[in-house]
Amino acid sequence: xxxxxxxxxxxxxxxxxxxxxxxxxxxxxxxxxxxxxxxxxxxxxxxxxxxxxxxxxxxxxxxxxxxxxxxxxxxxxxxxxxxxxxxxxxxxxxxxxxxxxxxxxxxxxxxxxxxxxxx
Amino acid sequence: xxxxxxxxxxxxxxxxxxxxxxxxxxxxxxxxxxxxxxxxxxxxxxxxxxxxxxxxxxxxxxxxxxxxxxxxxxxxxxxxxxxxxxxxxxxxxxxxxxxxxxxxxxxx
Numbered sequence: 001x002x003x004x005x006x007x008x009x010x011x012x013x014x015x016x017x018x019x020x021x022x023x024x025x026x027x028x029x030x031x032x033x034x035x036x037x038x039x040x041x042x043x044x045x046x047x048x049x050x051x052x053x054x055x056x057x058x059x060x061x062x063x064x065x066x067x068x069x070x071x072x073x074x075x076x077x078x079x080x081x082x083x084x085x086x087x088x089x090x091x092x093x094x095x096x097x098x099x100x101x102x103x104x105x106x107x108x109x110x111x112x113x114x115x116x117x118x119x
Numbered sequence: 120x121x122x123x124x125x126x127x128x129x130x131x132x133x134x135x136x137x138x139x140x141x142x143x144x145x146x147x148x149x150x151x152x153x154x155x156x157x158x159x160x161x162x163x164x165x166x167x168x169x170x171x172x173x174x175x176x177x178x179x180x181x182x183x184x185x186x187x188x189x190x191x192x193x194x195x196x197x198x199x200x201x202x203x204x205x206x207x208x209x210x211x212x213x214x215x216x217x218x219x220x221x222x223x224x225x226x227x
Contacts (some may be wrong), residue, residue: 105152
């Protein structure tokens with residue numbers, strides 16, 4: 001079964017850090033672009049970052065540049081999002097998603113992990 | 120940065136046709152993807168590359184894209200189609216994925 005499973009969410013204070021993970025199974029992880037997409041409570045989807053199959057290209061939404069880092073370990077079939085200097089506005093459900101090409105639709109999504117930034 | 124504009128809500132009676140639009144500057148030159156999201160669930164890709172359907176998506180779902188508007192059409196709407204729908208493109212000029220604001224489809 002093709003599956004993405006996120007983990008690592010939780011409650012963190014403003015200015016703190018958190019590392020999200022996304023474990024892939026059932027498909028050739030190293031052949032896919034991977035993305036992080038978030039959804040604030042009651043709001044729409046917002047793309048956060050994506051990374052090329054070999055990790056050589058990474059792109060970020062402007063609001064997280066310099067604070068978040070996307071990475072992957074193809075040997076472990078895993079995607080990561082290191083989040084530093086967290087703000088209240090980063091509070092959201094974070095989804096990982098996959099696509100073959102950058103211009104493709106994201107055809108597999110995880111169930112999401114919740115990040116809450118609050119004092 | 121590139122902006123995609125969707126109506127906040129669309130309402131339709133069961134059995135009728137729903138059309139959800141996604142507006143963007145010359146969006147016809149881009150590849151548009153559509154997602155369905157039901158409450159508490161992850162998004163599901165329902166249309167990719169303007170008009171292609173992933174396996175398992177009913178033929179009632181179709182898409183088109185021309186000029187400044189892309190459209191998701193749902194024929195013979197069912198109660199189970201009630202959900203939020205999002206359009207999405209890759210904007211190569213900014214290297215950003217872009218989502219529309221989403222449209223809540225209500226089945227009357």
